[in-house]
Amino acid sequence: MPNKTLAESDYSQFKQFLEQHSGIVLGDNKQYLVRSRLAPLMGKYDLPSLSAVIQQSMKPMERQLRSEVIDAMTTNETLWFRDRYPFELLGSELLAEFAHLGRPIKIWSAACSSGQEPYSLAMTVLETQQKKPGSLPAGVTILATDLSPTMLERCRAAEYDNLALGRGLSEERKRQFFEPMPSGTMRVRDNVKRMVTFRAHNLLESYAALGKFDIIFCRNVLIYFAPEAKAKILRQFAAALNPGGILFLGASESLAGLTDEFDMVRCNPGIYYRKRR
Numbered sequence: 001m002p003n004k005t006l007a008e009s010d011y012s013q014f015k016q017f018l019e020q021h022s023g024i025v026l027g028d029n030k031q032y033l034v035r036s037r038l039a040p041l042m043g044k045y046d047l048p049s050l051s052a053v054i055q056q057s058m059k060p061m062e063r064q065l066r067s068e069v070i071d072a073m074t075t076n077e078t079l080w081f082r083d084r085y086p087f088e089l090l091g092s093e094l095l096a097e098f099a100h101l102g103r104p105i106k107i108w109s110a111a112c113s114s115g116q117e118p119y120s121l122a123m124t125v126l127e128t129q130q131k132k133p134g135s136l137p138a139g140v141t142i143l144a145t146d147l148s149p150t151m152l153e154r155c156r157a158a159e160y161d162n163l164a165l166g167r168g169l170s171e172e173r174k175r176q177f178f179e180p181m182p183s184g185t186m187r188v189r190d191n192v193k194r195m196v197t198f199r200a201h202n203l204l205e206s207y208a209a210l211g212k213f214d215i216i217f218c219r220n221v222l223i224y225f226a227p228e229a230k231a232k233i234l235r236q237f238a239a240a241l242n243p244g245g246i247l248f249l250g251a252s253e254s255l256a257g258l259t260d261e262f263d264m265v266r267c268n269p270g271i272y273y274r275k276r277r
Ligand SMILES: C[S@@+](CC[C@H](N)C(=O)[O-])C[C@H]1O[C@@H](n2cnc3c(N)ncnc32)[C@H](O)[C@@H]1O
Pocket: 021, 022, 023, 024, 074, 075, 076, 077, 078, 079, 082, 110, 111, 112, 113, 114, 117, 145, 146, 147, 148, 151, 201, 202, 203, 204, 218, 219, 220, 221, 250
């Protein structure tokens, strides 16, 4: 019988390890979360106990197990057109503002989970092009990144079941941007898929290879991080944004006390942040 107990010493060592490698801070009483998320790996790796999973995953040469353990500890809750206003604002004002650059507008969905955010961005761009033909002459490129290989696989497959489709999508958007699959799921159409490039990226690591952006969406991930990690990530976002570039955070997240490189813009409903010029 596999042993699912989690000693206090294993838990506190694992907490430190997880924060160091992903930024995710586990609260003091989240043993149940570690147990439920990592228990399936005991069978998969033929390890006798949860403690063995944790101890093995902390060894640098166990790269595959380590990656699966971190992957399993991520929270991937997401939905289509989440919070609505960022997408509405993009379509009504922000894309037009950046359209005069004479080059593609560059958007980054940082921590994209299973793809709903970057695909909602792509749909917003397509809708803007339909409403105002010729308004985005150089087009838009969307980079979407996440730490989790499982999520990136789902993003690339772009296939969603009824439960996922029911969260935030209108019937009109379903009809226009998805094609039905024989299994009963629906797949994002190629014209939407083509607009998004997916790539593995850890927000704690360097952003140098990603290039510069006009708009960054990083929503509902910094809430899991400690203030020092948040501040470092925000410094890196400021460096990755072109002057006047825009940052959207999640509805419950803020920059307060973490950086002074952005101005807050109230757009009622909601806010966004603009990099100082
Ligand atoms: C709650 S989801 C948010 C998805 C989407 N941005 C939204 O707002 O709907 C958080 C995502 O952050 C990712 N994540 C966690 N730590 C990360 C890190 N250090 N680097 C990159 N992504 C990370 C997780 O894998 C997960 O997919």
